[in-house]
Amino acid sequence: MRNSIKSVFAAIVLSIGLFPLAHADDALDASKLYKAGQLNEAIKKIDAVLAQRPKDAQMRFLKGIILTEQNKPAEAITIFSKLTDDYPELPEPYNNLAVLYASNGQYLKASAALEMAIRTNPTYGTAHENLGDVYAKLASQSYDKALQLDSANSTAKLKLNLVKNLIGNTTGGTNPKTNTSNPAPIASIPNTAMVATPPAKVIEPKPVTPTVTKSTAAINEKDNVLDVVESWAKAWSNQNVSKYLAFYAKDFQTPNGESRNTWSEDRRSRIEGKGKINVRIDAPNISIDSNVATVKFKQFYTSDRLSSTSRKTLVLSKQDGKWLIKQERSGN
Structure with a gap:
């Protein structure tokens, strides 16, 4: 091809x-x-x-x-x-x-x-x-x-x-070409093992000045919220508890009304040293009202001992320009 x-x-x-x-x-x-x-x-x-x-x-x-x-x-x-x-x-x-x-x-x-x-x-x-x-x-x-x-x-x-x-040819497999003649050093290799033939002509787009409308700004804000939620899940998967807890606001409403310190220590004990953890979010639905964002999604959690799928809702508030988790609920 x-x-x-x-x-x-x-x-x-x-x-x-x-x-x-x-x-x-x-x-x-x-x-x-x-x-x-x-x-x-x-x-x-x-x-x-x-x-x-x-x-x-x-x-x-x-x-x-x-x-x-x-x-x-x-x-x-x-x-x-x-x-x-x-x-x-x-x-x-x-x-x-x-x-x-x-x-x-x-x-x-x-x-x-x-x-x-x-x-x-x-x-x-x-x-x-x-x-x-x-x-x-x-x-x-x-x-x-x-x-x-x-x-x-x-x-x-x-x-x-x-x-x-x-x-190009669409009747068979992709048959990627292998380039082993001059691969880059192992410390800095972005794309060398198999490379595509570049297109014959590259058209440079003309620069344009983007116009930011209210709808565009809303879409961008939703992207920002989704980035926060995905980074939260990644910190959890990596068992980086300090980074994980930093996604929660100071006024986070703990699930059972316990103190923030008690809740934080409980989360730390459940995450640290538990072998492999993988948290993945799917089908996120985001709604934003002023400085409050509600994100509903399906959460896939796997570890060495447990595998579960659940519905999750995160309510985030924008504080000092950052989206932070204020509420966390499981179920519909």
Whole structure:
């Protein structure tokens, strides 16, 4: 395809900040072997490191990249899937998982993985572009089916031709191209493992002065509220209790009327040292009235001991320019 779905080879160790700098030599050695095309030797190096540090995200990620290049998609999918389980806050494994799904024609799975990458990092441009390509592939399949059922359907034929012009060949998988000739160093690698051919022509948009209307401002404010709620869930998932508690206002109404200190210590004991925690919000509905925002959503909570789904309502108030949680309720 002219605009094939992009995989990434990222400096995950820097993103999560969990590993000491002493491990950088191992990562650099494995990267050098990878760049030299010595894939089997690189795998041996990685496996030796993982025998000592089985949770090393960067080594696992690089192994997934190499397995992909060795045309071992099932093994690579296992690697990236496990990374999304262990490090749900990282968007790159979701993206590369989508690449593998798309190369096998599993576009619905690819779109779900890319949506998770974007949910994790809404500013992740590669995932947005890839999701557009996957949607285009799904659209081409639907238009093809429409033409099979009615070959005289000129509208479907026109739309199919438009999609073909947009993404190139639409009859097979994405077949992403692999670029191993000059990958970047492991400490700063945004997009190297698989790259798309750039479009033949890039049109620079003319600068415009945005007009801020009342409706535009309201939409932006809703985005700000959603960012706060998603950051709150991420701090909870990361078991960063200090950051998590900072999302609550000083006048937060505790659920059972207990003191703020008592409630805070109870939350700390329930979050810290509990193994893996993942909190995800879905289908948020936001309403804003002046300086009060009400957010209703479905909450998915998983940990080593518990998995639950519930309806949650957060009431936030804007204090000194910041949205803070004033009330928290479970259920409808």
